[in-house]
Amino acid sequence: MQRVEVQLGQRSYPINIDTGFSALAETLQTANQVVIVSNPTIAPLYLEHVRSLFSTSAKHILIEDGEAYKTLSSFETILSFLLEQRMSRDVLLVALGGGVIGDLTGFAAACFQRGVRFIQVPTSLLAQVDSSVGGKTAVNHPLGKNMIGAFKQPEQVVISTATLQTLPRREFAAGMAEVIKYGLLGDAEFLHWLLQHSEQILAQQPDLLAQMIKHCCQMKADIVSRDETEQGERALLNLGHTFGHAIEAFMGYGNWLHGEAVAVGMVxxxxxxxxxxWLNQQDVVTVKAALQCFRLPVTPPPEMTISDFLPYMKTDKKVKDGQMRFILLSKLGQAEVRSDVTEAELLQAFG
Known part of the structure; x- marks a missing residue:
């Protein structure tokens, strides 16, 4: 087992990376009320095994699979279930699934009776290296992605690399977009390491996967520890997301996977x-090559023009004082937050 600590004082917690769910056992033995939140895709694979780790009888609720279900309606479904089952403030929620399940469960944990415990058990690569760590929880709105939510840190993150064996190839590729993001925004050596080991990563060699996931989690844990509520440095983790969220919203949530949209956003x-x-054309070619190496798209949907991006970018949650904010690259491996990008510049660059 490998371990990363997210240092947040009294809210600190471990990220345990293993080939199974053994790290769950100790925590689960202390829970009197347990509700596992999952979806119909993941539940047949892992629900009974996770349930068997509990000393108490765990209840479960399934939410339909996919970004299209990361909504206030699904959030309300979870809260209604907790109320119907007469759960108390002692309940422990377990998010067993990808980023959608993690976000919904975390948001429910933040709101139910003003806050209850929850654990992240991410089963997708994207959730393991990004969304399960750091305490961001949210649901989507037709006018913008992740616009309604709360910061709620989990009690623990339990990552089983074995779950990636059942992940569809497209979903694995989408997760690699978030992995590559870490190299672009703060660790050029890691980016080169990914390219050097691309064949082994695509073949899902266990040791390499664990090493890769740990590196990403450590980078995110360090940033979150310094800037939990995204007042400054944490915004760098949104590299590619301003453009990417616009693609997701315009195309309809779920039609483009989050990682696919972020890949294009990073380009x-x-x-x-x-x-x-700030970059030369060879740098841009390198970015595209890294993404294409892991079977990710590098061009926006053909039906979108830059004018289609603007309405979504203007309502993006990163907007501050009425100014759009973008994460740009001063060089490969170094990013910065910029509030000086104008509509005219966007139209000139992409028009």
Whole structure:
């Protein structure tokens, strides 16, 4: 087992990375009321095994699979279940699934009786390296992604690399977008390491996967520890997301996977950085090559123009004082938050 600590004082918690769910056992033995939240895709694979780790009888609720169900309606479904089952403030919620389940469960944990315990058990690569760590929870709105939510740190994150064996190839690729993001925004050596080991990663060699996931979790844990509620540095983790969220919303949540949209968003961020003279064209080629190496898209949907991006970017949650904020690359492996990008510049760069 490998371990990463998210240092947040009294809210600190471990991220345990293993080939199974053994790290859950000790915590679960202390829970009197347990509700596992999962979906119809993941539940047949792992629900009974996770349930067997509890000393008490765990109840469960299934939410339909996919980004299209990360809604206030699904959030209300979870809360209604907790009330119907007469759960108390002692209940422990367990998020067993990908990023959608993790976000919904965490948001429910933040709100039910003003806050209850929860554990993240992410089963997708994207959730393991990104959304399960850091305490961001939210649901989508037709006018914007992740616009309604709360910061709620989990009690523990339990990552089983074995779950990636049942992950569809497209979902694995989507997770690699978030992995590559860490290299682009703060660790160029890691980016080169990914390219050097791409074949082994695609073949899902267990040791390499664990090493890769731990590195990503450590990078995110360090940033979250310094800036929990995204007042500054944590915004760097949104590299590619301003453009990417616009693609998801415009195309309809779930039609483009989050990682696919972020991949294109990172290319657009690199192109905008090159337009400013911060990157050269070879840098942009490197960004595209890294993404294509892991079977990710690098061009926006053909039906979208830059004018289609603007309405979503103007309502993005990163907007501050009426100014759009973008994460741009001053060089490969170094990102910065910019509030000086204008509509005119976007139209010139992408028009």
């Amino acid at each position: 657009m961020a690199a192109e905008l950085s090159a337009h400013r003279g």
